[in-house]
Amino acid sequence: MYKYDHYDQAMVDARVEEFRDQARRRLEGKLTEDQFKPLRLQNGLYLQLHAYMLRVAIPYGTLSSMQMHALADIADKYDRGYGHFTTRQNIQYNWIKLEDAADILADLAKVEMHAIQTSGNCIRNISSDQYAGAAADEVVDPRPYAELLRQWSTFHPEFAYLPRKFKIAVIASEKDRAAMRLHDIGINIVKNDAGELGASFYVGGGMGRTPMIAPLIRDFVPLNQMVTYAEACLRVYNRHGRRDNKYKARIKILVHEMGAEEYARQVEEEFAHLLDQGVEPPFAELERIRSFFQPPEFGTGLTEKADRSDPDFALWIDRNCSPHKAPGYVSAAISLKPVGGIPGDATAAQMHLMAELAKGYSFDECRVTHAQNIILPHVEIGRLHELWTKLDEAGLGTANLDNIGDIIACPGLDYCSLANARSIPVSQKISERFASNGKGELLGELKLKISGCINACGHHHAGHIGILGVDRKGTENYQLLLGGSEAEDVSLAKITGPGFNEDGIVDAIETVADLYLERREDGERFLDTYRRLGMDPFKEALYG
């Protein structure tokens, strides 16, 4: 894992003290809320529905056990004993006091964490593949490149006030586990025919009120020019992005309206100009960063088969474990989606346990996924049963990764001041319905995603089944969408028709699931069946 050097630590410490002074001045009345708001937002502090909310950055979702312990301690000491892992691999605390906020940032700084640029119209936390450094199918660990981009984008003076917020994801495999093409910039690190590594740049994707899939802007940027190319992409956006209309200010609108070809042309022009300007960090810096991401010392001669005699354990292996590049290892997913639970929430005790398990079973490392789960990236197959037993005893052994119980849900109207409808109760009802009727496991891979408003933090556009909560004359109403995917087969879901009330949407989900079970052909996932059949039979089943 990356370790702060003197400069990193000094910058973060200075920022804590700067914010401490800003918060003090606000509490003393020397700053108005209008003056203070942009300052607190630059430090991840929102004023939400019930209290202040603090969003803490988890760069590319990677945490050490010490950091996870620190997050648990913050939940206990300053919040109400829990935290919420988000769809951008961050964590949010819902009950923060302004008078405590600087102390929390100081506690975070002690474990090399912060909340800088987790809000505002700047480059946000860089997200990545949760299996980075472990995945059998990656061409290289993408995290050193994500870290390089994190350092480039942190406090970048030219990009501190962009037209709108800006999100970057970096992956390095054909399989997309980070919704890469639904980011403002998606970078896929690839290997060319000569065996050289380069970055494919996809620009102008996003969800929100105008969902778009990022087009390929350049298929191969040499890695020693990646930062310069990113700078060029941002410069063209900063120059032409609309600042007159918040709803048209994201880069996806610019790329769409300008046309991907013209946008790419302007980026190339800017790139050519920048190549002589010394934007790219020296190669030695990339090498320094890379040295922190060396693979752990994996054991050899390890068993590659687990004892599957316990059916519950066997199911958990099948559902929650992923292939690893090192023989005898897998990556194990800890589902934060127990039946009827709140997606992404973890208590302080659970966080402490996950930290201990990361230390004991996964070389001191864990990951947060965009699907709001936790990964132990490097687990010996021979120790899986022991691990699963401990997880199961703590209510963390649910075997439901990527099935209908593994629902992505935004905080919705239960917590969020932007939301129009509650997301969590709907997710709980669906999870309970499909656990009790036994269909959850039968359905296989089925990604269901719920947002409580058009901003789409719950990624409803990218769900095999998506649900969008809306306000219909003062009452909650839920639109149903089908056919989305955030993966390498990326697509945007389409609305089925009129919406449903809270109970009606749960019935509607069961209706479309039943149709899939009835009409699926061998090996088809829900998404495959939908794509083969089209919307009509689903509409017919729903509305007659």
Add this chain to the structure above:
Amino acid sequence: MKILTGNDLKTGAVVWWDGSGWSIHITEAADAGEEAEAILATEEAARRVNSAYAIDAEQTENGPRPAHIKDRVRALGPTVRPDLAVPAVKKVGWDWVI
């Protein structure tokens, strides 16, 4: 009726204007009537409340009920965490939100 709500500056807690100060109990919210904007200006300036605003509500036997669900959720706490609800929930019940 018009009632006033905002957040406590230090703690961020949701608060309601009770006629002379700010209470965490929606059941104690007072009708601000035509004085709403003047009260908001005075209270914000004095830093006794943060990000305050006026909302429509109806008077019920259990006290004021905000017209919009968002403010009803604010009044009691997240509906999915009844263990974190403010005490007013004991008087009005969760059905009051929906």
